[in-house]
Amino acid sequence: MSGKVITITSGKGGVGKTTLTANIAAALARSGKKVVAIDADIGLRNLDVVMGLENRIVYDLVDIIEGRCRLRQAMIKDKRQPELYLIPAAQTRDKMAVSPTDMILVCDQLRQEMDYVVIDSPAGIERGFRNAIAPADQVLIVTNPEVSAVRDADRIIGLIEAEEKGPGKLIVNRLKPEMVARGDMISVEDILDILAIELVGVIPEDESILISTNQGLPVVMTGANGSSAGQAFTNVARRIEGQKIPFLDLTAKGSLLDRMRGWVNGR
Amino acid sequence: MINQDNRRQINVKGIRDGLLITLGNAAYDDMLQDLTAELTQKQAFLQGSRVVIEAGKRPFSATQLARVQEQFTRHDLELWAVLAEREETRAAARKLGLATRLPGSQTDLDGNALPASSHKSAADAATAVPVHGGLLLKETVRSGRSIYHEGHIVIIGDVNPGAEIVAGGDVVVWGRLRGLVHAWALGDETAVICALALNPTHLRIADQIAIPPDDNNGNPAPEQAMIREGQIIALPWQPRN
Ligand SMILES: Nc1ncnc2c1ncn2[C@@H]1O[C@H](COP(=O)(O)OP(=O)(O)OP(=O)(O)O)[C@@H](O)[C@H]1O
Ligand SMILES: [Mg+2]
Numbered sequence: 001m002s003g004k005v006i007t008i009t010s011g012k013g014g015v016g017k018t019t020l021t022a023n024i025a026a027a028l029a030r031s032g033k034k035v036v037a038i039d040a041d042i043g044l045r046n047l048d049v050v051m052g053l054e055n056r057i058v059y060d061l062v063d064i065i066e067g068r069c070r071l072r073q074a075m076i077k078d079k080r081q082p083e084l085y086l087i088p089a090a091q092t093r094d095k096m097a098v099s100p101t102d103m104i105l106v107c108d109q110l111r112q113e114m115d116y117v118v119i120d121s122p123a124g125i126e127r128g129f130r131n132a133i134a135p136a137d138q139v140l141i142v143t144n145p146e147v148s149a150v151r152d153a154d155r156i157i158g159l160i161e162a163e164e165k166g167p168g169k170l171i172v173n174r175l176k177p178e179m180v181a182r183g184d185m186i187s188v189e190d191i192l193d194i195l196a197i198e199l200v201g202v203i204p205e206d207e208s209i210l211i212s213t214n215q216g217l218p219v220v221m222t223g224a225n226g227s228s229a230g231q232a233f234t235n236v237a238r239r240i241e242g243q244k245i246p247f248l249d250l251t252a253k254g255s256l257l258d259r260m261r262g263w264v265n266g267r
Numbered sequence: 268m269i270n271q272d273n274r275r276q277i278n279v280k281g282i283r284d285g286l287l288i289t290l291g292n293a294a295y296d297d298m299l300q301d302l303t304a305e306l307t308q309k310q311a312f313l314q315g316s317r318v319v320i321e322a323g324k325r326p327f328s329a330t331q332l333a334r335v336q337e338q339f340t341r342h343d344l345e346l347w348a349v350l351a352e353r354e355e356t357r358a359a360a361r362k363l364g365l366a367t368r369l370p371g372s373q374t375d376l377d378g379n380a381l382p383a384s385s386h387k388s389a390a391d392a393a394t395a396v397p398v399h400g401g402l403l404l405k406e407t408v409r410s411g412r413s414i415y416h417e418g419h420i421v422i423i424g425d426v427n428p429g430a431e432i433v434a435g436g437d438v439v440v441w442g443r444l445r446g447l448v449h450a451w452a453l454g455d456e457t458a459v460i461c462a463l464a465l466n467p468t469h470l471r472i473a474d475q476i477a478i479p480p481d482d483n484n485g486n487p488a489p490e491q492a493m494i495r496e497g498q499i500i501a502l503p504w505q506p507r508n
Contacts, residue, residue, distance in 0.1 A: 151410050151428060151429050152410070154409045154410040154411075154427050154428075154429065155409060155410040155411040155429065157409055158409030158410065158411060158412055159311050159411075161406075161409075162310075162311045162314060163311060194425075194427055194428070194445075196407055196425065
């Protein structure tokens with residue numbers, strides 16, 4: 001078996017990488033895949049909290065790399081899913097404790113047992129980002145519909161191309177359709193116009209994310225079908241698996257996203 | 268890490284003509300090692316740039332300089348000039364076909380004066396590099412990238428906000444221009460900047476600077492910017508027959 005390594009990254013911080021990692025990993029696991037999520041944000045770990053696995057941490061990524069435990073020992077099994085695991089980040093170390101080569105070696109081992117390795121990258125352009133993208137087969141770039149986040153995403157996409165990890169794919173998170181309709185928020189179309197990469201997800205702003213994050217239960221696991229974000233996360237997972245899933249109609253009229261689809265597919 | 272202090276002596280700085288790299292005064296082998304480490308670390312950011320070395324009083328033989336040049340080539344950088352106070356170093360540079368002074372420029376992009384040695388060498392045997400040739404790029408130039416070339420620059424693709432194009436000659440963008448462009452950076456006022464859609468953050472031609480009005484996003488049309496009567500203007504491209 002040779003699993004696929006997917007890294008979720010962004011230029012600007014706080015755009016939703018950790019939320020997306022937890023939910024995409026859970027959605028892939030729900031569809032019957034073997035999935036391990038890795039928190040590569042050394043020193044600022046929080047994927048464990050969002051996944052609700054914080055109090056089960058014994059070993060972490062740095063323990064694996066420095067040989068204090070075997071790979072399996074640091075993989076926390078999520079009991080709510082058949083095959084979902086987490087490798088947490090070390091909280092007391094910094095990013096220099098891990099090198100890009102370490103990440104490649106760890107992921108090469110994981111690939112043999114797992115269908116997917118989903119890596120939560122720290123924001124920015126420094127070492128932590130390089131560690132996170134080094135083993136990636138596919139990089140997903142997260143942005144919010146804000147000019148500054150899009151600018152930073154553009155920068156990151158350029159760096160990913162320079163590292164020959166491109167072309168990345170784009171996820172737009174926290175879209176507020178009403179605001180776009182009023183012209184108060186940049187649209188997905190405007191974002192694609194600048195970034196010119198393939199879109200794999202549009203996640204709406206959704207209060208249930210905050211609630212589920214506090215409970216340590218990814219939205220996709222709550223089965224809350226009323227949650228549009230939950231459906232959007234599942235759709236991202238299915239697109240990652242290669243299915244052609246139309247984009248959720250987030251606009252009142254639907255015309256905008258229709259045009260957007262044409263734009264993406266037409267490339 | 269070893270040589271932390273020397274490492275800091277290697278200073279990389281953006282100037283109009285590319286990057287200006289100061290080598291400090293550590294021993295040659297240490298310097299070369301530090302330079303390699305610095306270039307490796309910053310490769311993604313520096314890649315593709317043209318480099319001017321500020322050698323100062325440091326002597327270089329042609330062989331030593333060739334090894335330095337090799338490091339740049341290996342990191343996808345092009346060394347094209349060496350500024351040196353010693354004639355032996357300048358001779359070594361010329362032997363490798365490198366320029367020993369910058370054509371006309373005395374300030375960097377921020378308008379700061381370059382180190383003295385770069386412009387007091389008017390009496391040098393080497394002549395200024397004339398604008399010749401061009402650079403063709405087929406890609407999106409994204410935020411954070413700087414493209415420098417002493418000749419003309421043609422880009423087939425978009426130039427995004429936060430990107431920077433600096434050319435010794437004209438600039439043609441077969442795509443949307445939304446970043447910063449500086450054409451004829453060394454002073455000729457007959458330059459043009461053309462784009463299929465001209466919405467730059469700002470434009471410079473020679474010493475003129477223009478910030479375009481906000482209202483021209485309506486329906487993008489090919490335009491050509493040039494200097495007329497001391498001012499940058501943009502004219503829609505019109506087919507002539
Ligand atoms: N679609 C959404 N709707 C509402 N809130 C969201 C959404 N996505 C993320 N959030 C909230 O935004 C905040 C930041 O999200 P998250 O921690 O996932 O970002 P991050 O990119 O991992 O941040 P960092 O760069 O600090 O690692 C969290 O409070 C999260 O609950
Ligand atoms: Mg995070």
